[in-house]
Amino acid sequence: MDSVLVKKLDVNMLHDHPSKKVWIRKRTIITSTIIICLIICLFGFMVNLKREETILAINNLQEPLKPNGMLQSNSIQADSRTQYLSSSSSDTHQEDHLLPLLPGQRTRPPNFDGVISDDSLVDSLQMFANRAPFVHHSIDAVTSFDVTCAATTVVKLASPADYEAIHVGDTLHYIIEAKDSYGRPRTIGGDFWLGALKSPHLIAGTAAKIIDHDNGTYSMYLTAGWKGDAMLELTLAHPSEGVHWLKTTYKYGDHLPIWDGEFQLGNAKETSKCYLMYDSTWNNMCEYQPKKALKHTKFVCDKPFTLPCESLAGIRGASNFPGEFSRLLPTEKRVLFSGEHLYKNVAIPHGFINIKERTDNQFTIPKDTLQLPLCGPDLPSPLSDGYWYNGQWNSLVCDTKQTYNKASAIQCLEHTNVVFTGDSTTRQWFASLAKLLDVGHPEDHDRSFFLERTLAAPDINISFVFHPLSTHPKPIFVNMSQVRFEVDIILDSPRYTCNNVIVVSPWAHFIMWPWDAYVEWLTHIRDAMIEVKRQCPELKVVIKSPHAVNKQTTMKGRDFMFKEMMHAMREVFQGSGVMFIDIWDMDYAYPAPMELHMPDEVINQEIALFLSYLCPENMQLSLIPTSENIHLPPTSENIHLPPTSENTQQPETSEEQMQLFKNVKVE
Structure with missing residues (x-):
């Protein structure tokens, strides 16, 4: 009995032994640690599995992702840069109105070859992919993206599908795929292009309308207006980075056009610097406030x-434009306006094309098939403004007459006072019309600031008045007694008659003006016209647009700024009843080098366009050229040299000189 009791006590003492308790605690800790490790491993496995599923889903959507971010795969036969959506607008070729998708915009292609069939899954993956903050780009060499390069840019014919199937009347649609110098497609728009289709031997040509899709691709449209061989040309004037600087910095820059003011009283003469100020303050200066032409500009x-x-x-x-441009252009931006980034031609495969005659054997587009509107205010802009053929301009904007003679011009202008205001390009219009009416004297057209001609019997008076405060590339003396603001001419026009035509050409001499001052100047012209029309509804105001000038590297950015001025003109005068004559495409399409002063053959056709706007219904113009409407090129007999200090007389100061301004005061 005692022995059994002793054994039981020994067993109980064994369980309570300290070493046993330590071992039990260790076993508990080890077990808990193992369980925690298993939980952590399981959680990590699930996270990794989810990550792999996500990567696989994105790869299925975007595989393979090229350096330009385009979607190209065997299963998805589509390209986000060349996939097109149908437009609601209609034309002879409906595919000409197809627009490419924007960068980052994704749509499920019609054929997936069975790779993905669940629409809800596709939509959810698209939503997930669009949340990515960056578009990945990679190439073998680590470099930054370059600007658009003309040498690597690709041009493809979209329609017609075959180069051998181009006929008279077709609208040619090309796709421009802009690329950088490494051959990588650009993913942004904004480049400034100039394009045309020309046949110099036929004196034929048409300018391209280029639509920016803002994703590195552009649609270029041209009209095949004539039968024969033609050469397509495309010029990269400025890459988008240069255009951005022109739009945001140069356009609104601190422009300060400067003149040398010449003061004269009797025999005493003095010279001082003069400036155009917009919303500025000054001390001890002579201030000249235009009557009604400007308000905030002095x-x-x-x-x-x-x-x-x-x-x-x-x-x-x-001051001159090259100097002003160089002053505002920072050093780091100069590369954008030099070398390969300034007016470079694009090499176009199959750029030499042959246009075949129509099925009805017509060599040009028959006018009776076009159904063009009559010329007048607020006309829409078509894909093509027109084309040259055999030296005549065929407008596709409105119904015009290509040729004219003295009798038809008199019929149009009878009992009318025509005032041409502006620069030397408007003076060319005056000279052409004066010669047509047989009242011109070419010897005084050059470098004149005021000209006037009268045809008594039909009661026709034509005049030219130079505008003041213009900037010139050369220091030409502008006599303040011979120039007037356009606003003053319009407001004074009803003094003798309401049958007035006033032509305004507000561009070539204002590229160095502060932009707000330029827009203010346009706005006051519009307001003056509206005011006079209340008294004289017969008043006709014609706005003559700018045109591209040349490709001289000394005039960097000038053509683009002229284009910006044209957009401003359209915006300011839209709906006001003015007749806007757009000659940009007309002049650029002419198969000859671009110049500020276009040849007489072009000016004569511009005058035919001008007369068609003035008299759209009752003007019966001759369709057969005669000796009256063919202008001989200028010769040494009718070209005068610019005035010099020997042949230019500075007149005495008169009261008329100060009539340009309302107040003259010293600040």
């Missing part, structure tokens, strides 16, 4: 030492 001159402010006789331009 013309001011440094006060002469002895002569009064009222003795200002004239001004000479003391």
Whole structure:
């Protein structure tokens, strides 16, 4: 009995032994640790599995992702840069109105070859992919993206599908795929292109309309207006980075056009600097406030030492566009306006094409098939403004007459006062019309600031008035007694008759003006016209548009700024009843080098367009060229040299010189 009791006590003592308790605690800790490790491993496995599923889903959507971010795979036969959606607009070729998808925009292609069939899964993956903050780009060499390069840019014919199937009347649709110097497709738009289709031997040509899809691709449209061989040309004037600087910095830059003001009173003469100020303040300067042409913009001159402010006789331009452009262009941006980034031609495969005659054997587009509207205000802009053929302009904007003679011009302008205001390009219009009416004297057309001709019997008066405060590339003396603001001419026009036609050409001499001052100037012209039309509804105001000038590297950015001015004109005068004559495409399409002063053959056709706008219904123009409407090229007999110090007389100051301005005061 005692032995059994002792054994039981020994067993109980064994269980309570300290070493046993330690072992039990260790076993509990080890077991808990193992369980925790298993839980962590299981959680990690699930996270990794979810990650792999996500990567696989994205790869199925975007595989393979090229450096340009395009979607190209065997299962998805589509390209986000060349996939097109039908437009609601209609035309002879409906595919010409197809627009590419924007960067990052994704749509499920019609054929997936069975790879993905669940629409809800596709939509959810698209939503997930669009949340990515960046588009991945990679190439073998680590470089930054370059600007658009003309040498690597690709041009493809979209329609017609076959180069051998181009006929008279077809609208050619090309796709421009902009690429950088490494051959990588650009994914942004904004490049400034100039394109045309020309046949110099046929004196034929048409300008391209280029639509920016804002994703690195552009649609270029041209009209095949004539039968024969033609050469397609495309020029990269400025890459988008240069255009961005022009739009945001140069356009609204701190422009300060400068003139040399020449003061004269009797035999005393003085010269001081003059400036155009917009919403500025100054001290001890002569201020000249235009009557109604400008409000926030003032013309001011440094006060002469002895002569009064009222003795200002004239001004000479003391600043020029190349110098102003260079002053505002920062060093790091100069590469955008030089070398391969400035007016470079694009090599186009199959750029030499042959246009075949129509099925009805017509060599040009028959006018009776076009159903064009009559010329007038607020006309829509078609895909093509027209085309040249055999030296005549065929408008596709409105129904015009290509040729004219003295009798038909008199019929149109009888009992009318025509005033051409503006620069030397408008003076070319005056000279052409004066010659057509047989009242012109070519010897005084060059470098003249005021010209007037009268045809008494039909009661026709035509005149040219130069606009003041213009900037010139050369220091030409502008006599303040011979120039007037357009606003003043419009407001004074009803003094003798309401049958007035006033032509305004507000562009070539204003590229160095502060942009707000330029828009203010346009706005006051519009307001003056609206005011006079209340009294004289017969008043006709014609806006003559700018045109591309040339490709001289000394005039960087000028053509683009002229284009911006044209957009401003359209915006300011839209719906006001003015007749906007757009000659940009007309002049660029002419198969000859671009110049500020286009040849007489072009000016004569511009005058035919002008007369068609003035008299759209009752004007019966001759369709057969005669000796009256063929202009001989200028010769040494009718070209005068610019005025020099020997042949230019500076007139005495008169009261008329100060009539340009309402107030003359010293600040």
